[in-house]
Amino acid sequence: MKGNVLQHLAVATATDIVRARSVARQEAARIGFGLADQTRLATAVSELARNVLKYASEGSCLIHEDSTATEMRLHITMEDHGPGIPDVAAAMKDGYSTGGGMGAGLPGTRRLVDKFEIESFPGLTRVTISMVRKRQ
């Protein structure tokens, strides 16, 4: 966790996915990210939240920022206490899926954001994504 916590949301139902991504979009807009970045972030949050719901059935989404005078820095930590990802390295490759998906979620999410950290073992999966932009 870095800087100020902006929002802490539960992810347990399909409605929570919608809420998490729209809150993330709002926060990004408030900090000053452009429309394209907002959309990317919302999509990334949507991907991660969907994974939480699909594999762990519930978790939480923490939105935090540690922007400076020169940089906008927004982070989102998605956490769950599910079974964990058996092979993280494989899951980060395109086309790998254990849940019947497209296998584009995690690698795609990584491409959408500037920084992507993942740790996963049975009982805890934590993904932190960050978006960093220089202030205009």
Next chain:
Amino acid sequence: MGPSVCVYLWRVFYCCRGEDYYRWGTTKKGIDVSTKSNTAVLSTLLEQNRTAIIEEWKRTVMDSLGHKYPGVLSMDELHRHADMKLSAFSAYFSTCGEALVTVTKESTLGRMVYELSTDHDMRGIKPVDTALYLVALKKAISHRLALLLPNSQEQLVDLLEPLFGLMDQLTLLSFDAYSTTREKVIAQQSQSLMELSTPVIVLWNNVLLLPLVGVIDTIRARQFTERMLEAITRHEGIVTIIDVTGVPVFDTGVARHIMKAVDAAQLLGSKVVMTGISPEGAQTLTKLGISFANVTSRVSLRAGVAEALKLVGRRIELINGAN
């Protein structure tokens, strides 16, 4: 002043004279009530003071709610409600021993409160006013009891306790009833919203339009896919335009649903033209690594319609003389 009220005053007067209520009960009814529990006494008192309680309650309700809901609440109806409630109360208290029985939704009283709340909800009476309805009844009964037992604080407290216990349960139940009704309404609305939100429009002969609006989850995806396939079969759709202008977020989940729909449409021999992907959406999709390689895509619905018409050998042109 009706004859029953006279009887009341007389009774009140009579029991004020005696040291306690029990003696009055014993002499008046000829039954030994000294061994009766508080709830049984309460039951008897409610029966005996029914009219006075109803009158007071009607007055309070009309004073506080009458002007808010003109023409909605009638005296007759209030009277009927109060009468039913009081009978149910005294029946309830007569079955209770020392301890109060929990009022369930299925019991007579529970059903009564449920019906009241549902009925009020349908007629636009706010939940807080329904609660007031019940609270006023509690007030009316406790007033009456206080009048009957002016010298016996202790007994009054003993009698009020089960009464308040019951009334609190009923108030909680009425709120439960409200939220249940609300939840039902919400469920129905989302159902009807779902019905509304995935129409398949026949744009021209063999040209179908499927405007997607809102969140695409598994249920909605299945629904619009079914409708689209059915429409393609029925109208021999040669081209199907899927417009995604109204889809807020395009992630892999949504993309997968749409791709499956596209594949199914192509199996039925319909070409698919996708329209309305925003510039940000396009960028996001490529970053995610999703390519709609087998789909013709146009930036706007207008361009999509032109393309679709071209595919069926038509075009839109000016009528003679117009410009």
